[in-house]
Structures are given as structure tokens and as C-alpha cells.
Amino acid sequence: MTKTATAQLRAPYLLFLGDIQDATFGKTGFGLLQWRPELVAGQLRLPGCGLDLEVPELTIKEAASKGIASLVISIAPIGGRLPESWYSTIGEALDCGMDIVSGLHSKLTDIPEFVARASASGARLVNVRTPPANIPVGSGLERSGRRVLMVGTECAVGKKYSALALSQAMADLGMNATFRATGQTGIMIAGEGIAVDAVVADFISGAAELISPANQADHWDVIEGQGSLYNPGYAGVTLGLIHGSQPDALVMCHEATMTKIIGCGDYSIPPLEECMQTYLHMAKLTSPDVRFAGLSINTSKLPQAERQSYLDSLSDRMNLPCVDPVASGSAPIAQYVRDNFDA
Amino acid sequence: MTKTATAQLRAPYLLFLGDIQDATFGKTGFGLLQWRPELVAGQLRLPGCGLDLEVPELTIKEAASKGIASLVISIAPIGGRLPESWYSTIGEALDCGMDIVSGLHSKLTDIPEFVARASASGARLVNVRTPPANIPVGSGLERSGRRVLMVGTECAVGKKYSALALSQAMADLGMNATFRATGQTGIMIAGEGIAVDAVVADFISGAAELISPANQADHWDVIEGQGSLYNPGYAGVTLGLIHGSQPDALVMCHEATMTKIIGCGDYSIPPLEECMQTYLHMAKLTSPDVRFAGLSINTSKLPQAERQSYLDSLSDRMNLPCVDPVASGSAPIAQYVRDNFDA
Numbered sequence: 001m002t003k004t005a006t007a008q009l010r011a012p013y014l015l016f017l018g019d020i021q022d023a024t025f026g027k028t029g030f031g032l033l034q035w036r037p038e039l040v041a042g043q044l045r046l047p048g049c050g051l052d053l054e055v056p057e058l059t060i061k062e063a064a065s066k067g068i069a070s071l072v073i074s075i076a077p078i079g080g081r082l083p084e085s086w087y088s089t090i091g092e093a094l095d096c097g098m099d100i101v102s103g104l105h106s107k108l109t110d111i112p113e114f115v116a117r118a119s120a121s122g123a124r125l126v127n128v129r130t131p132p133a134n135i136p137v138g139s140g141l142e143r144s145g146r147r148v149l150m151v152g153t154e155c156a157v158g159k160k161y162s163a164l165a166l167s168q169a170m171a172d173l174g175m176n177a178t179f180r181a182t183g184q185t186g187i188m189i190a191g192e193g194i195a196v197d198a199v200v201a202d203f204i205s206g207a208a209e210l211i212s213p214a215n216q217a218d219h220w221d222v223i224e225g226q227g228s229l230y231n232p233g234y235a236g237v238t239l240g241l242i243h244g245s246q247p248d249a250l251v252m253c254h255e256a257t258m259t260k261i262i263g264c265g266d267y268s269i270p271p272l273e274e275c276m277q278t279y280l281h282m283a284k285l286t287s288p289d290v291r292f293a294g295l296s297i298n299t300s301k302l303p304q305a306e307r308q309s310y311l312d313s314l315s316d317r318m319n320l321p322c323v324d325p326v327a328s329g330s331a332p333i334a335q336y337v338r339d340n341f342d343a
Numbered sequence: 344m345t346k347t348a349t350a351q352l353r354a355p356y357l358l359f360l361g362d363i364q365d366a367t368f369g370k371t372g373f374g375l376l377q378w379r380p381e382l383v384a385g386q387l388r389l390p391g392c393g394l395d396l397e398v399p400e401l402t403i404k405e406a407a408s409k410g411i412a413s414l415v416i417s418i419a420p421i422g423g424r425l426p427e428s429w430y431s432t433i434g435e436a437l438d439c440g441m442d443i444v445s446g447l448h449s450k451l452t453d454i455p456e457f458v459a460r461a462s463a464s465g466a467r468l469v470n471v472r473t474p475p476a477n478i479p480v481g482s483g484l485e486r487s488g489r490r491v492l493m494v495g496t497e498c499a500v501g502k503k504y505s506a507l508a509l510s511q512a513m514a515d516l517g518m519n520a521t522f523r524a525t526g527q528t529g530i531m532i533a534g535e536g537i538a539v540d541a542v543v544a545d546f547i548s549g550a551a552e553l554i555s556p557a558n559q560a561d562h563w564d565v566i567e568g569q570g571s572l573y574n575p576g577y578a579g580v581t582l583g584l585i586h587g588s589q590p591d592a593l594v595m596c597h598e599a600t601m602t603k604i605i606g607c608g609d610y611s612i613p614p615l616e617e618c619m620q621t622y623l624h625m626a627k628l629t630s631p632d633v634r635f636a637g638l639s640i641n642t643s644k645l646p647q648a649e650r651q652s653y654l655d656s657l658s659d660r661m662n663l664p665c666v667d668p669v670a671s672g673s674a675p676i677a678q679y680v681r682d683n684f685d686a
Binding site: 137138139140141142196197198199200201202204205206229230231232233234235236237238239240241243244261264266267278281282285286 | 480481482483484485539540541542543544545547548549572573574575576577578579580581582583584586587604607609610621624625628629
């Protein structure tokens, strides 16, 4: 059905954790384990590594003998650069024909030794931030299938997690739903996708059209959002993603205590109603009947005792399901989509 | 004052017209002659060229002896590729130390012979579509100076011409105004700028901040627009340019008879009032007091007898100056800016 030009990752994965100390840099590994445990065959840690994902410990040779297809660099080293202490492990994996999957800013293909060893064994150096070649300009043409897109009051409010939780909840209801990735960690989890913020500006909405291509009439793409129309650095990415996604439904994502755009002290986040109106207004260009299907809120910074009443009161105010997907999943939004969007 | 990282072209120019037959492919040459005649030292045409800009005919050797600094490829060959019949002229110019300035999709730097000859003489291969390295993410920080941005109902409605005409009209009033280029032809005219649609998506608004940097309090940047919020292929570029430009004033650009987005038959252009409201709503994020300063309309497809009454009636309806900049310049908008925006 799909004919995207997005990178396709090969499973199963061996998660490479290097020698990092701090679990906060292991987000990708945790995400893969939570959402795609069936793809994770084990972990490989260098001496001094302080992180343990509690999956089988495998050497490269053991992994290769088990048919593991990719070594996934599952951590973000400080500064995004590849430490030289990791080179020998990566080289050994390449010699065994394993793809190396990375989202680092420093490119594996810039290291001639890796290119040569990959070429010799037929392994691939896959950077999930590198867009495919020849992305077209967005066509704006209507396409089959249904799509729900996460949008945010700001970056880093949980759009990826919201999309993953919603696609899971829709599948639990027996709906035909696919998570669609638009950022590097999402791509590792989905095994495919395009980092839309890495695409040349002319092609943002074209990339979004590739990410969620025409599909069966009852199929739902659940699309990870990027940026925010309220973030002056990234709103262009967000708008191109909206137009290319042609969403039937939007889910408003927000962190309950956030009132300002991060790193831009003078930019306030407007009331949620205003944000939602703006998103609808801009999304209507390519999807005239677009509506909201719910709000997905990170309530973790609220006092425990206030979280549920915050969601209940917001739900009354919006007349839409409001969930904290980390706390209790996204079943109410999935149910709302089934009841209100499916024909 | 400015500290942009944008490419800086070196004048005077020799305009290279190759062997094209058709004046419609000579837009860049005509634009340079109209807006920057003082930079144009001559033209160089190959046998069979059907275009004549009526400037001195110079060989490469003559141009070099006159101190001409750049050979500007002033035409768009069909398909954007460089014909091999042009190689010897370009090579000769490089040997003489002349920069080659191009906006072609095929890159001069992909041709090893040119790279070698440029390196030997110290000449540069400048592609005005190639963004500078290390463009930052947009900061959203307020900066000094005033800015007026062209916005369009659609691509190709005359935003570049409108900006050039307005900057000229402002200068004629004694105002301190600079045309700022955001696309390839504009960059050749301005001698600097960034093609914002060629920038990686994350950096659109950062590029716009570089294009119109902080300036004297009474200085106006007159910024060429790109795309349209109503074009589903390019709206992301447009929004990033709006946010990064932080415009004090907008000018609505439109082609009087256009009712549909080009190449996307199902997308109608809404009434101008609605377009203007949407532009203001989105621009207010980084420029809360933004207002329109006028409308700049291409009336050439209206019957001659109806053009002025169209503009007059639109001006009454909008309570703003409405001009056709090609027909009679942009003095009324410049005057409006001086009367209504300057402190």
C-alpha cells in the first residue's frame, strides 16, 4: 500500500549504550523497549556504562550469530559527537554486516573507515536524521485514508509519546492504525519515517505527504507532531507538517504547568482555546473538515492529587476527552475518534 | 551595522546570456538592469543568442581588463542544467579570477574542472541558492530597526518586484531603506541574501533573522516575500520567514485576476480581507503591533480601462494605499509607511 521513500530500518536491534552514565541520555533505548520490545534483542555496554535496560547482554559476535540486523546507537552523547572509544565496536558490527542506526549530528558516513568497512560487508550506515533524496514539493492533493496529527503548545510537551499511546489505544480497540514518525527517536521506534525538521524548507509538506501516504479508507495514520505554531523558531516546520498531513483530526498536546515558550522568555503560550482555534484555522487549508479529537496532557509537574481533577475540568471546558497518556494511556481519545470520525 | 552570514557578491557584473533564444528565460538579466544598472558593465552572448540587453558587448578578456569582478549567469536554461557549450566561457572567466555567480540547480562546484580553475586563480563559485553554513535556529529576540515584509495570496504574484519598488519609493522620500533578498534573483540584485526555501526546515526563521539583522532605529528593511500561507506546498517557508522577519508592516501582494492556487486546482484564494487577517494573526506572534501598510497588485491581466478603478475601489474597501508597482511605482505605500509607522 505505502510507497514512501523513507529509510527502512532492519530489525532485530542490538541497543548500543556506549559508556554513558546518565539514564536521561538513554531516552531512545527506553522508548524502543517500551513501544517495540519485540524488536529489541539485547544491549551492548562498554566498561563504565551506568545504564542497564535489563535485556540480554550481547557481544557483537553473539548478536551476529543470532541474526541481529542493526546496531542502534540508543543514546545521545553530550554534544552529539561520536566518541572515539565507540569506534571499535561499530567497526566490528559493520564487519559482521550489521547496519549501524544513528540519530547523531555527527555523521557516520563522514568517517572513511566506517564507509570502507560497510561497503566491504554490505552493511548500511543509516542516519535517521538524513532525509531521503528527491522529496517532492507538497502536492496538496487529497488522498485516501484517515489521519490524526499531534500538535503542541510548544516543543517537547509529549507529542511523540501522545502519538505512540494513541496508536496503541486505537489498535487495542481493533482499529487499523499506524504510528507515523517525524523525528529521530520516533523513526527508530517506527522503523521508518522522515525527520521533517532536517528537510530543505521547500519540501516540508512534501515530506509529510510521504510520511503518511494514501492508505485504505478505514486506516488511521497517527502522526507524531513537531515544533509548535507558537514557537518562533520552529513554526514553519509545524505548518508544513500540518498541511502535508491533511489531518482529519488533531490532538492538542500540552504540559500542564507550561506558560512560556522554552528559551524565549517573552513568548507566552496563549489559552488552549486560542491555540486550538489557530491550529484549526491553519489546518483547514488542506483539510476543510478537520476537528479536534482530544487533548493529551503531561500532568507530571502538577501535585499528584490535582492531576485527575485538572483533566476532568479541562475535559468539561473543551467538551473533548483529556488524558495524560503516560499516567493512563489514550483510550478515551481512541474511543472518541472511533465514535466521532469513523463513518 | 549588519553582521549577516549571507553570501556577498562582488560587482561590477558581466551578464552571461549563453545561447538562449527566448527573453522569458532572461528574467534575472532584466531585473539586474532595471534595479541595479550601475552594477552591470556589459553582456556576453554566445553565437545564436536571441536576447540582447543593449549593454556593452564584452569578451571575458575585455571584462577582466576593466576589473569586472563577477560573471553572472543571468538566464535559466531549460531544466536548470548547465549546457556544456558554456564551459569554455566559464573556465576562461575563472582563469581571469572572476567569480561565477549562478542560481542554477546544477552546482558549479560539482564540476571538478571549475573547482580546480577557481582554486588556481582565487575566484569563487557562488551559487545564490546555497545557504550559508551554520544558520542558527530563530531566536525570536526583539531587534532594533523597522521591517516591512511582502506577503502574497500565492507564489509568483510579484512580491520581489513589490519589495524592490517599495524600497526605491522609500529612498525617493529620503527614507533609510534597504531591499532584503530571500530568493535567487533578489540575491543577485541585492548582492547578498539567503534563498530561504533552500534552508533546512529547522532554520527558516533563523535565516530570516540573518537576512534582516538589527539596524538603526529609523532604518527600514524592505523584505522580499516567499510562497504564501495559502499555498499548501510552501506555507511553512512563508511562516518561518514571517516569524524571523518580525515585520512592523506587511504589504499584501496579489495578481488581480487570480482566484486559484497555481498547480493545485482545488485550492481557492480566499477574499483579500481573510488573507490579511490570517497573515496578521500569524505575524503577531513575533511582532504584536504588526499592521498592513498597503496592497501591491499586478493588474496587467485586467483590461487597461479597468485597472485604475480596480485599485481605487480596493483602496476604499481596505482603507489602505493600493498600487500596481509595475504601472506606477509604490510611492503611495512608501508615503503611508512614513506617515503611519515612523515615530
